[in-house]
Amino acid sequence: MVKFLPLKEAVAENLHDGDTVAFEGFTHLIPTAAAHEAIRQGFCDLTLIRMTPDLIYDQMIGMGMARKIVFSYVGNPGVGLLRRARDAIENGFPRVIEVEEYSHAGMANAYEAGAAGLPCAVFRGYRGAGLAAVNPNIKSVTCPFTGEVLAAVPAIRPDVTFIHAQKADRKGNVLVEGIIGIQKEAVLAAKRAVVTVEEVVDNFADLHPNLTVLPNWTIAAISVVPGGSHPSYTHGYYERDNAAYLEWDEIAADRDRFQAWIRKNVIESSADVFAGRVEHLRKAA
Amino acid sequence: MSDADNLGFTSNEMMTIAASRALKSEDVCFVGIGAPSAACNVARLTHAPDITLIYESGTIGTAPDVLPLSIGDGELCETAVTTVAVPEMFRYWLQGGRISIGFLGAAQLDKFGNINTTVIGDYAHPKTRLPGGGGAPEIATSSRQVYITMAQSKRGMVEKIDFFTSFGHGDGGDHRKRLGIDTAGPTLLITDLAIWKPDPATKEFTVVSLHPGATREQVQETCGWVVKFAEALDETPAPTELELKTLRDLQARTKAAHQGTAKGRAA
Numbered sequence: 001m002v003k004f005l006p007l008k009e010a011v012a013e014n015l016h017d018g019d020t021v022a023f024e025g026f027t028h029l030i031p032t033a034a035a036h037e038a039i040r041q042g043f044c045d046l047t048l049i050r051m052t053p054d055l056i057y058d059q060m061i062g063m064g065m066a067r068k069i070v071f072s073y074v075g076n077p078g079v080g081l082l083r084r085a086r087d088a089i090e091n092g093f094p095r096v097i098e099v100e101e102y103s104h105a106g107m108a109n110a111y112e113a114g115a116a117g118l119p120c121a122v123f124r125g126y127r128g129a130g131l132a133a134v135n136p137n138i139k140s141v142t143c144p145f146t147g148e149v150l151a152a153v154p155a156i157r158p159d160v161t162f163i164h165a166q167k168a169d170r171k172g173n174v175l176v177e178g179i180i181g182i183q184k185e186a187v188l189a190a191k192r193a194v195v196t197v198e199e200v201v202d203n204f205a206d207l208h209p210n211l212t213v214l215p216n217w218t219i220a221a222i223s224v225v226p227g228g229s230h231p232s233y234t235h236g237y238y239e240r241d242n243a244a245y246l247e248w249d250e251i252a253a254d255r256d257r258f259q260a261w262i263r264k265n266v267i268e269s270s271a272d273v274f275a276g277r278v279e280h281l282r283k284a285a
Numbered sequence: 286m287s288d289a290d291n292l293g294f295t296s297n298e299m300m301t302i303a304a305s306r307a308l309k310s311e312d313v314c315f316v317g318i319g320a321p322s323a324a325c326n327v328a329r330l331t332h333a334p335d336i337t338l339i340y341e342s343g344t345i346g347t348a349p350d351v352l353p354l355s356i357g358d359g360e361l362c363e364t365a366v367t368t369v370a371v372p373e374m375f376r377y378w379l380q381g382g383r384i385s386i387g388f389l390g391a392a393q394l395d396k397f398g399n400i401n402t403t404v405i406g407d408y409a410h411p412k413t414r415l416p417g418g419g420g421a422p423e424i425a426t427s428s429r430q431v432y433i434t435m436a437q438s439k440r441g442m443v444e445k446i447d448f449f450t451s452f453g454h455g456d457g458g459d460h461r462k463r464l465g466i467d468t469a470g471p472t473l474l475i476t477d478l479a480i481w482k483p484d485p486a487t488k489e490f491t492v493v494s495l496h497p498g499a500t501r502e503q504v505q506e507t508c509g510w511v512v513k514f515a516e517a518l519d520e521t522p523a524p525t526e527l528e529l530k531t532l533r534d535l536q537a538r539t540k541a542a543h544q545g546t547a548k549g550r551a552a
Contacts, residue, residue, distance in 0.1 A: 026342055026371055027357025051371070052419070075416025077355030078318055082416075089414045101403075104341060105375040105423040112372040124380050127466050128452025129422040134408045149465065179342045179362050182371045212370075233359055242354040242543040 002172035002216040007271045010194050010221040011037040019159040020047040023056055026181025027077060030232035031164040032056055033225040033271045034196050039063055040267060049158055051107045051182060055248050058082040062258050068098035072107045079245050083252035101135055106153050111182050113155035114189025125151040161190035164229040166236060168197045169204045172216035178235025180212050192220040196228040198237050227274035238281040292498050294524050296477035299496045301327060301532055302524045304434045304475040310335035314386040315424050318356050320434045321388035326352060330531045341420040343369045352539040379427045387428030389421055391435045393446045396489045396510045398433060398453025398471030401446040408448060418450045425451035430469045436477045437507035444510045454488035478504050480521055494519035
């Protein structure tokens with residue numbers, strides 16, 4: 001059953017060295033505070049799964065925490081490249097990492113297969129695409145009814161998934177709304193899930209019946225971290241800090257500047273600072 | 286080229302506006318970020334007000350006031366007809382055959398409309414690791430047609446791409462059909478100098494229209510393959526006042542918003 005825990009304990013209880021872990025959020029609701037807590041606790045040899053590695057995996061890869069990354073878009077969305085991830089892939093710095101690359105359709109289908117308890121996902125994909133030649137996990141199956149050759153990829157089954165979400169009720173049910181991305185599938189595909197939320201409310205009695213609610217028995221731990229997805233955003237609470245994404249491009253371009261930034265903003269900091277970081281991004285209305 | 290003083294517009298503005306003209310109100314367009322996003326929104330704000338713009342974050346029928354920096358900016362969801370989960374986006378809407386135009390940019394492009402956004406150099410030991418495909422590999426094969434827009438350069442338009450991120454016409458001819466791909470693939474390329482269409486038989490991109498002020502020599506000098514020109518070469522109509530104003534206003538609002546001056550820090 002779900003436990004409400006301080007973020008430090010929620011991460012320590014659920015993440016371990018060598019785990020296969022997904023910190024998900026498709027541009028929206030990225031669990032940055034949870035990723036920073038994982039950096040502070042210094043885990044190693046992780047297999048990091050994320051459709052769009054984004055800043056948090058650039059940071060974890062830059063800190064040498066990843067043995068392998070599984071992804072479909074390793075860029076800084078709208079800005080350019082992820083420079084710490086590049087340094088690892090191109091130069092093996094700070095360590096060599098293994099790469100397992102898919103398309104968005106491939107990853108989305110694989111998460112859904114994980115949530116559905118299937119061993120693999122089947123879809124119409126990778127036709128003529130070079131990824132099928134460099135990723136041995138991209139295979140094909142023939143439809144037994146029509147003879148059409150379809151792509152097959154293994155289901156994603158993380159040891160643990162971290163997501164950020166809008167809110168929980170007092171029983172620990174969790175609401176996700178806006179760009180819901182892959183949040184539901186990533187939670188249901190994982191052995192255990194940890195959710196950071198903006199706030200806890202008494203109950204969800206006034207919610208629309210079809211909103212995405214994850215029942216409390218699908219979640220291991222909830223931590224209340226206002227602003228916990230910054231510089232990503234939380235629909236209804238604060239906007240994406242696009243200026244911070246632009247600034248990251250310069251910070252990550254230099255190994256020393258990156259280390260100094262991590263020391264100041266992660267290692268010597270805590271989850272408590274996130275509320276202050278989004279103050280200027282909250283809507284005036 | 287790009288001589289705004291002589292022509293009253295830049296070559297990049299011409300590219301975006303020429304690309305916007307290719308879209309119609311009845312199109313359902315899967316929008317790539319960057320140049321395609323600008324073109325799609327100019328179309329929506331001028332001659333194609335009913336166009337359905339779809340971003341891979343699951344936002345369907347979106348109408349943003351500023352260009353999103355990412356494919357998942359909040360305004361895309363706030364202004365959308367509906368927002369669906371990412372698996373549904375790719376399964377029901379793209380794979381289901383409901384997208385009429387997939388609009389893509391490219392880091393590297395060859396003459397058959399094959400796109401590389403994955404690596405420069407060898408995949409296992411890349412000289413430059415680029416972001417990769419994201420949604421593009423399936424957008425390129427499941428959309429009924431693909432439009433491509435990019436600024437010309439010898440580095441970008443090459444004889445041989447380093448990696449097949451998204452399949453265009455492969456080696457040309459009926460290569461798509463031979464792989465079991467039943468969609469049309471790239472049917473239009475809009476650069477900062479010209480409009481290109483594939484030859485009906487070979488599928489090699491051929492220049493059909495030069496933008497005002499652009500020359501055949503410029504097109505060849507900024508392209509890595511030997512360029513074919515149509516026998517009857519058109520001149521692309523210059524941007525209208527409305528098109529230019531719409532694009533410039535959109536870009537000014539966008540710049541202010543992303544620097545955090547308009548909506549962010551001052552709010």
